[in-house]
Amino acid sequence: MTKNVVEDDEQTATKSKSSRTRERLLDAAAEVLSRKGFSGTRLSDIAEQACVQAPAIYYYYPSREDLIEEVMFVGAAAMRTHLEAVLATLPSGSTASERIAAAVEAHLRHELEISAYSHAIIRNANQLPEAISRRALAEVSAYNDIWRGLVADLQASGQLRPDVDPPLARMLVLGALNWTAEWWNPDRGPLEALITTAQSMVLHALRR
Amino acid sequence: MTKNVVEDDEQTATKSKSSRTRERLLDAAAEVLSRKGFSGTRLSDIAEQACVQAPAIYYYYPSREDLIEEVMFVGAAAMRTHLEAVLATLPSGSTASERIAAAVEAHLRHELEISAYSHAIIRNANQLPEAISRRALAEVSAYNDIWRGLVADLQASGQLRPDVDPPLARMLVLGALNWTAEWWNPDRGPLEALITTAQSMVLHALRR
DNA sequence: CGACGTTTTTTGTCACGGTTCAATAATAGG
DNA sequence: CCTATTATTGAACCGTGACAAAAAACGTCG
Numbered sequence: 001m002t003k004n005v006v007e008d009d010e011q012t013a014t015k016s017k018s019s020r021t022r023e024r025l026l027d028a029a030a031e032v033l034s035r036k037g038f039s040g041t042r043l044s045d046i047a048e049q050a051c052v053q054a055p056a057i058y059y060y061y062p063s064r065e066d067l068i069e070e071v072m073f074v075g076a077a078a079m080r081t082h083l084e085a086v087l088a089t090l091p092s093g094s095t096a097s098e099r100i101a102a103a104v105e106a107h108l109r110h111e112l113e114i115s116a117y118s119h120a121i122i123r124n125a126n127q128l129p130e131a132i133s134r135r136a137l138a139e140v141s142a143y144n145d146i147w148r149g150l151v152a153d154l155q156a157s158g159q160l161r162p163d164v165d166p167p168l169a170r171m172l173v174l175g176a177l178n179w180t181a182e183w184w185n186p187d188r189g190p191l192e193a194l195i196t197t198a199q200s201m202v203l204h205a206l207r208r
Numbered sequence: 209m210t211k212n213v214v215e216d217d218e219q220t221a222t223k224s225k226s227s228r229t230r231e232r233l234l235d236a237a238a239e240v241l242s243r244k245g246f247s248g249t250r251l252s253d254i255a256e257q258a259c260v261q262a263p264a265i266y267y268y269y270p271s272r273e274d275l276i277e278e279v280m281f282v283g284a285a286a287m288r289t290h291l292e293a294v295l296a297t298l299p300s301g302s303t304a305s306e307r308i309a310a311a312v313e314a315h316l317r318h319e320l321e322i323s324a325y326s327h328a329i330i331r332n333a334n335q336l337p338e339a340i341s342r343r344a345l346a347e348v349s350a351y352n353d354i355w356r357g358l359v360a361d362l363q364a365s366g367q368l369r370p371d372v373d374p375p376l377a378r379m380l381v382l383g384a385l386n387w388t389a390e391w392w393n394p395d396r397g398p399l400e401a402l403i404t405t406a407q408s409m410v411l412h413a414l415r416r
Numbered sequence: 417c418g419a420c421g422t423t424t425t426t427t428g429t430c431a432c433g434g435t436t437c438a439a440t441a442a443t444a445g446g
Numbered sequence: 447c448c449t450a451t452t453a454t455t456g457a458a459c460c461g462t463g464a465c466a467a468a469a470a471a472c473g474t475c476g
Contacts, residue, residue, distance in 0.1 A: 018423080037335055040247030042463065055465075056424050064464065123335070126390055127245055161412070167396070168405045175387025176380040182334055183379050197376045204369070205409035225443090226452080251434065263435080264454050272434065 022060045024050045027116065030071045034119035038068065038128055069132045072124065075117030076139035082110045083146055096154040097207065101199045103150055107177045108195050112184060119181045147174065151206070159207050173202050230268045232258045235324065238279045242327035246276065246336055277340045280332065283325030284347035290318045291354055304362040305415065309407045311358055315385045316403050320392060327389045355382065359414070367415050381410050 028049035032041045043064055047054040061067040086106040090099060111118040125133055125140060151170050154160045160169075177198065184194060236257035240249045251272055255262040269275040294314040298307060319326040333341055333348060359378050362368045368377075385406065392402060 021423085035335060037245045037247055039245060040335075043465090044463070053425055054463085055426085058465070059423065123331075127243060127248070127331070161408070163405070163408050165397075165401065165405050168402055169409060171388070171391050172384045172406060172409055175390070176384035179383025179387050180379070182383070188375070189373075193373060194376055197371070197373050198380060200369070200371050201377060201380055201413035205413040229453085250432090252432095261455055262433090263437090263456085266435070267453065 021050075021052070025052075025057060025060055025067065026071060026074065029067050030075060030116040030120045033068060033071055034116050034123060038124050038132075041068065065129075065132055068128075069135065071117065071120055072128070072133055072136035073139065075121045076125075076136040076143070078114070079107075079110055079118060079121070080139050080143045080146070082106060083143065087146070096150065096157050096159065097203055100150050100154065100206070101203065103147065104173075104177065104199045104202055105195050107174075108180060108191065108198060111177070111181055112191055112194075115181065122178050122181050144170070144174075154206060161206065161208050164206060169206060173205070176202075229258075229260075233260075233265060233268055233275065234279060234282065237275050238283060238324040238328045241276060241279055241332060242324050246332050246340075249276065273337075273340055276336075277343065279325065279328055280336070280341055280344035281347065283329045284333075284344040284351070286322070287315075287318055287326060287329070288347050288351045288354070290314060291351065295354070304358065304365050304367065305411055308358050308362065308414070309411065311355065312381075312385065312407045312410055313403050315382075316388060316399070316406060319385070319389055320399055320402075323389065330386050330389050352378070352382075362414060369414065369416050372414060377414060381413070384410075 025046065028046045029041070031049055032045045036042075036045065041064075043054045043057055046067070047057060057064075057067065061070070083103060083106050086102055087099060090102055094102075111122070121136060121140070125136060147170050148166075151160070151166045155166060160166070180194065180198075184191075188194070233254065236254045237249070239257055240253045244250075244253070249272075251262045251265055254275070255265060265272075265275065269278070291311060291314050294310055295307060298310055302310075319330070329344060329348070333344060355378050356374075359368070359374045363374060368374070388402065388406075392399075396402070
């Protein structure tokens with residue numbers, strides 16, 4: 001086990017070699033998980049992706065399930081904190097519409113640029129054993145809460161069209177965004193074009 | 209093997225027992241596939257769901273992969289023919305908007321009422337070995353073509369908002385619809401409410 | 417250089433799941 | 447009923463993949 005001192009205290013400027021390997025394994029697991037799904041993710045695939053032998057993984061993680069659980073949690077948490085960070089940078093006088101547009105961009109950028117983790121979560125969150133997805137689902141739930149607030153703000157400002165049910169609308173919008181992981185790739189043009197179109201469609205779908 | 213005579217010719221009024229078992233297995237496979245994903249789908253689960261022992265499956269299908277391939281193809285084809293059938297019932301003078309609204313309803317009803325097959329396709333289409341998904345993907349592609357036509361009609365009628373790119377818009381809409389399989393259930397209220405909201409949002413997202 | 421802590425590989429065990437096959441049960445046709 | 451065909455099962459085979467244990471390699475510091 002790596003000395004805890006190094007973990008918590010002043011790490012040697014950059015990360016220790018050990019924790020870099022740990023991270024490489026996590027990245028590799030996310031990558032495989034996003035392509036093959038939970039049951040299709042084999043330790044040997046992860047090992048190959050990370051350029052180690054399979055049993056080496058056990059030096060860093062107690063089991064396959066622990067590793068995958070960590071991927072799910074880290075990925076979900078990153079998604080939430082990224083959205084929070086982006087919203088926090090908006091000027092305080094921002095309108096509900098502006099905040100929603102920013103959230104759309106944040107979601108798409110994070111999903112399509114850091115795609116392995118997001119993709120892994122999106123594809124697997126609902127078909128994992130409860131024990132593995134519990135912590136991740138809590139993050140996803142918090143993520144949803146943020147969006148719930150955004151839609152509520154739009155409604156409070158009187159701009160939400162009256163025939164859209166807020167919870168349904170929120171899930172439909174998030175669905176459109178989540179699903180981009182299944183089909184979008186850089187060959188379809190610049191990410192910015194997708195972001196612009198998505199923002200426009202979302203706002204027109206929600207507003208009067 | 210069942211006599212081919214029975215297969216192709218006048219079946220004994222209702223289906224033969226053999227083909228009913230075959231169908232029960234297909235349904236069971238769709239159900240398991242939709243919950244567990246490709247690699248997580250075990251023959252023993254399918255067998256249990258269909259109330260037979262695992263080896264019985266081999267009397268009807270040559271291998272696990274053949275069975276799953278059939279689920280994918282049948283499900284995808286059903287989705288496409290259902291949409292075509294619904295569109296065919298519309299009066300000939302229907303507007304592009306009316307046709308799109310009908311397509312949204314058709315998609316959601318089929319996905320959420322015949323959910324096992326649709327869910328299986330939606331979740332697995334993009335993470336299956338090419339050999340297994342080839343025929344299904346051809347159907348999915350045909351399904352996309354129909355939608356491409358619907359959006360093109362809207363554009364031709366001059367009603368498509370100029371800042372939405374048709375291919376991106378189509379995929380965003382289909383994403384919102386596909387994703388409902390991940391979250392919607394009857395506890396969230398009547399399906400009709402979802403359909404109405406989705407139709408309204410889609411049309412407002414696309415039209416001037 | 418050499419001893420020690422860290423990291424990685426080698427080797428092996430074990431359970432699980434797809435598949436086969438021979439044997440048996442159900443069923444229909446004469 | 448009896449027999450031929452259809453349908454299903456139980457037992458066994460076999461490859462694979464998670465995991466354990468121990469040995470080897472690596473690096474570092476005295």
